[in-house]
Amino acid sequence: MDPDPQAGVQVGMRVVRGVDWKWGQQDGGEGGVGTVVELGRHGSPSTPDRTVVVQWDQGTRTNYRAGYQGAHDLLLYDNAQIGVRHPNIICDCCKKHGLRGMRWKCRVCFDYDLCTQCYMHNKHDLAHAFERYETAHSRPVTLSPRQGLPRIPLRGIFQGAKVVRGPDWEWGSQDGKPAELQRRVSADGQPFQHGDKVKCLLDTDVLREMQEGHGGWNPRMAEFIGQTGTVHRITDRGDVRVQFNHETRWTFHPGALTKHNSFWVGDVVRVIDDLDAAKRLQAGHGEWTDDMAPALGRVGKVVKVFGDGNLRVAVGGQQWTFSPSCLVAYRPEEDANLDVAERARENKSSLSVALDKLRAQKGDPEHAGRLVVEVVLGNVARALDLLQRHPEQVDTKNQGRTALQVAAYLGQVELVRLLLQARAGADLPDEEGNTALHYAALGNQPEAARVLLSAGCGADALNSSRSTALHVAVQRGFLEVVRVLCERGCDVNLPDAHADTPLHSAISAGAGASSIVEVLTEVPGISVTATNSQGFTLLHHASLKGHALAVRKILARARQLVDAKKEDGFTALHLAALNNHREVAQILIREGRCDVNVRNRKLQSPLHLAVQQAHVGLVPLLVDAGCSVNAEDEEGDTALHVALQRHQMLPLVADGAGGDPGPLQLLSRLQASGLPGGAELTAGAAVACFLALEGADVSYANHRGRSPLDLVAEGRLLKALQGCAQRFRVRAQDEEVHQVPGGHQQEAAPRRLG
Incomplete structure (x- = not known):
C-alpha cells in the first residue's frame, strides 16, 4: 500500500503500521490492524495535536504520530467505517453497488473499479497500475502495480475471527463470563439511555436463562432476536425496556443487549419527536436550539458522520447536528402512512454504465459479442453482415444484454425487425429477468414495443422484481408506451413484488402522471379494489400521495372503499389528514361522504392526525365537516392536548404558499373573534385557540390527569385559551335550540365544509 501521509485521520478509520513505525510489536506484529478511537487535542499532555489513539485488534491501545514532529506511524487501511461511500460506482469484480470505503480504479482498463476487499485479494491483472480514491470527491493517488510486491497477511477482527472481550466491554455475561466483569460507563452505572438503538444477539437458551429475575421470559421474545429496537426506558432495577414496533415492548437484562448506532452518509432517518428527550440527548452532542424544533418527528438524510459519532442531518431544507440517540432508522414498512418527500437518490443506472462500456469497446470485430456493439452504435449494415455470417450469435450477450434488448431500449426499430427476422429470442431475459419488451419500456420506445408485441412477445413477462413492462413504463412516466401496452392487452391488474x-x-408518480392514471382507469378490466403488501387499497394509496384525480376515479367505481380500514385502522381520510392533502380530504368528505369521526387502532381521528402534524389549514375543514373536537385517543388526549404538547414553539406559516387557503381561513376566523394576528401566534397556539372557539374542553383531563390548561407554557396563551372557551360558551347559549309554534325544533345551521 502506497503511503498517503496527507490523508485526514478520523475516529473509526482502520489502520496498519506506516512508514515511520518504530514501536516494535505494539500492533501485534506486521500486518496487525487497529481502529482510530481518539484524535489528539491542542494542549493535551498525553495526546497532543497531530497524534491519534489506536485500539489494536490484538488488544493494546496507545497513541501514535499522525504528522506530529513530521512523522507518520500509520497507514490507512480502510475508511468504510466512517461512512465513506461512492454511490455511483460498481465493483467490477464482486458487482457491489455503491462502494463503501476506498475506490480502486484501474489506470489501464476503461471504467474498471474494485472495492478494497477485491483489490487486496489480488483481483484483476496484477501488472496494471491503479488509482486510489479515498472519498467520492478526493483527488486520486497513483499506485504502482501489485505484481512483485511483497504481501503481508493482515491479522485482526474480520468476518469469521475468534474474539474475546476487549477493554471497553460493557455487555455483562454475553460471552459466558461472570457479569460482574461488566464495565459500566454511564453516571448511574447503566450503559444505555433512552433512544439507544439495540439488538439482542444471544441464542434463545442463553437469553432465557439471563431473563430470570430481569423481566422474565416469554417465548415470543425469540422472534425479536437479531432485530433492532429502541431503548424506551431503564427500569428501577436497571433492566432495559426496548420498543420494537408501535405495539411491542420487551424488558431485557442489560447484558443481553448490544448497542447498535450505525448510520451511514445517505441513510434516511427520523428525528425523535419528544422535545424534552431531544434537549437532554443533545447536551454535549451539538447542543439544542429552539430553531431545531420544526425538525422533531421529521424524516431527513444523513449528510455527514463526525468522528465523535454525531451526525449532520438534512431535514426540512436545513441541516442540523444530532446525537445518534436522537435519530431512528427510517423504515417505510413501519411508517407507511407518511408520504416521505426526502428520498435517497437512485444510483446511476447500471444499464447506462453498460452502454457506455459497449460504446467504448474496440475489440476484435469478429468477437461473438460484436453484434451488440454494432447495435449500440446504430450500424445497421455491419449488424446485418454479422447476422448473415454468424446467425448463431443472434442472442449472444455483451455486458449482460442481447442485441435485441439493446435495440429495443434505443428505439432502433429497423434493427429490432431485423433481429426478429433472424429469430432473436424476444422473451430471452437478462440477469434481472428483463425481456426486450421491458427494455422498450425502459427506453420510452412505443414503436419498438408495438413491433415486439406484433411479433408475439410475452406481454406480461415478469422480471426478478415481478414487474411487467407496463409497471416499468408507468414508473418511468412514459405515457405513449403505457398507451401501446394497454391497447395491446397487457394485464393492468398484475401485482409486482410489493403487490403494487x-x-x-402511477399514483406514486404524482400529478405529473395524471394522464397515465386516465389511461389505466379507462381500461375496461381495471380493478380498483386491489390491495398491496402494505395493506393499501388504491384509494388509500391515492390519499397517501394526494392524487386528487385518482381519488375521484376510484370513488366513481368503488365508493364502498371510502371508509375501508388498513390493518392499523387508517382510512383514506386519516391518510389525507396525516399528509396535509386538503383537496383529497375535501373530495372524500363531499363526494365520498366518508365518516369524519372514524378512529384508527390508536383511537386517533383524522383531526388528531392533522393537529399532530401541525397541518393548520386542514383543521377548520375537518372541524366544519363534523369532526369531534373532544374525541380522545388511547392516551386520553383530545386534539387540543396534542396541539399544546407538540407545537407551542412551532412558527406559524400562514402566507397561503402553495395555494392552500386553510391557514389564512383559520387566522381570519380567530381575528374575527377578537384574537391577535398571526405574527403573535405559534402553530400550536393558533390551533389550540381555534379548537377552543369550536368547543374543545380546556379542562378535559387525559389519562395522565392533565388538562389542556395544564399544558400551556406561557401566560398570554393561557389567558387567550380561557377567553376562547368563554366565547364558545356565550355563542353556544345564543345558538341554543328554540321551540317554534307547532312543537317543532329549529336548529342552528350546519357547519360549512371550508
Missing part, C-alpha cells in the same frame, strides 16, 4: 399494480405505481 400499475395503477399503484
Whole structure:
C-alpha cells in the first residue's frame, strides 16, 4: 500500500503500521490492524495535536504520530467505517453497488473499479497500475502495480475471527463470563439511555436463562432476536425496556443487549419527536436550539458522520447536528402512512454504465459479442453482415444484454425487425429477468414495443422484481408506451413484488402522471379494489400521495372503499389528514361522504392526525365537516392536548404558499373573534385557540390527569385559551335550540365544509 501521509485521520478509520513505525510489536506484529478511537487535542499532555489513539485488534491501545514532529506511524487501511461511500460506482469484480470505503480504479482498463476487499485479494491483472480514491470527491493517488510486491497477511477482527472481550466491554455475561466483569460507563452505572438503538444477539437458551429475575421470559421474545429496537426506558432495577414496533415492548437484562448506532452518509432517518428527550440527548452532542424544533418527528438524510459519532442531518431544507440517540432508522414498512418527500437518490443506472462500456469497446470485430456493439452504435449494415455470417450469435450477450434488448431500449426499430427476422429470442431475459419488451419500456420506445408485441412477445413477462413492462413504463412516466401496452392487452391488474399494480405505481408518480392514471382507469378490466403488501387499497394509496384525480376515479367505481380500514385502522381520510392533502380530504368528505369521526387502532381521528402534524389549514375543514373536537385517543388526549404538547414553539406559516387557503381561513376566523394576528401566534397556539372557539374542553383531563390548561407554557396563551372557551360558551347559549309554534325544533345551521 502506497503511503498517503496527507490523508485526514478520523475516529473509526482502520489502520496498519506506516512508514515511520518504530514501536516494535505494539500492533501485534506486521500486518496487525487497529481502529482510530481518539484524535489528539491542542494542549493535551498525553495526546497532543497531530497524534491519534489506536485500539489494536490484538488488544493494546496507545497513541501514535499522525504528522506530529513530521512523522507518520500509520497507514490507512480502510475508511468504510466512517461512512465513506461512492454511490455511483460498481465493483467490477464482486458487482457491489455503491462502494463503501476506498475506490480502486484501474489506470489501464476503461471504467474498471474494485472495492478494497477485491483489490487486496489480488483481483484483476496484477501488472496494471491503479488509482486510489479515498472519498467520492478526493483527488486520486497513483499506485504502482501489485505484481512483485511483497504481501503481508493482515491479522485482526474480520468476518469469521475468534474474539474475546476487549477493554471497553460493557455487555455483562454475553460471552459466558461472570457479569460482574461488566464495565459500566454511564453516571448511574447503566450503559444505555433512552433512544439507544439495540439488538439482542444471544441464542434463545442463553437469553432465557439471563431473563430470570430481569423481566422474565416469554417465548415470543425469540422472534425479536437479531432485530433492532429502541431503548424506551431503564427500569428501577436497571433492566432495559426496548420498543420494537408501535405495539411491542420487551424488558431485557442489560447484558443481553448490544448497542447498535450505525448510520451511514445517505441513510434516511427520523428525528425523535419528544422535545424534552431531544434537549437532554443533545447536551454535549451539538447542543439544542429552539430553531431545531420544526425538525422533531421529521424524516431527513444523513449528510455527514463526525468522528465523535454525531451526525449532520438534512431535514426540512436545513441541516442540523444530532446525537445518534436522537435519530431512528427510517423504515417505510413501519411508517407507511407518511408520504416521505426526502428520498435517497437512485444510483446511476447500471444499464447506462453498460452502454457506455459497449460504446467504448474496440475489440476484435469478429468477437461473438460484436453484434451488440454494432447495435449500440446504430450500424445497421455491419449488424446485418454479422447476422448473415454468424446467425448463431443472434442472442449472444455483451455486458449482460442481447442485441435485441439493446435495440429495443434505443428505439432502433429497423434493427429490432431485423433481429426478429433472424429469430432473436424476444422473451430471452437478462440477469434481472428483463425481456426486450421491458427494455422498450425502459427506453420510452412505443414503436419498438408495438413491433415486439406484433411479433408475439410475452406481454406480461415478469422480471426478478415481478414487474411487467407496463409497471416499468408507468414508473418511468412514459405515457405513449403505457398507451401501446394497454391497447395491446397487457394485464393492468398484475401485482409486482410489493403487490403494487400499475395503477399503484402511477399514483406514486404524482400529478405529473395524471394522464397515465386516465389511461389505466379507462381500461375496461381495471380493478380498483386491489390491495398491496402494505395493506393499501388504491384509494388509500391515492390519499397517501394526494392524487386528487385518482381519488375521484376510484370513488366513481368503488365508493364502498371510502371508509375501508388498513390493518392499523387508517382510512383514506386519516391518510389525507396525516399528509396535509386538503383537496383529497375535501373530495372524500363531499363526494365520498366518508365518516369524519372514524378512529384508527390508536383511537386517533383524522383531526388528531392533522393537529399532530401541525397541518393548520386542514383543521377548520375537518372541524366544519363534523369532526369531534373532544374525541380522545388511547392516551386520553383530545386534539387540543396534542396541539399544546407538540407545537407551542412551532412558527406559524400562514402566507397561503402553495395555494392552500386553510391557514389564512383559520387566522381570519380567530381575528374575527377578537384574537391577535398571526405574527403573535405559534402553530400550536393558533390551533389550540381555534379548537377552543369550536368547543374543545380546556379542562378535559387525559389519562395522565392533565388538562389542556395544564399544558400551556406561557401566560398570554393561557389567558387567550380561557377567553376562547368563554366565547364558545356565550355563542353556544345564543345558538341554543328554540321551540317554534307547532312543537317543532329549529336548529342552528350546519357547519360549512371550508
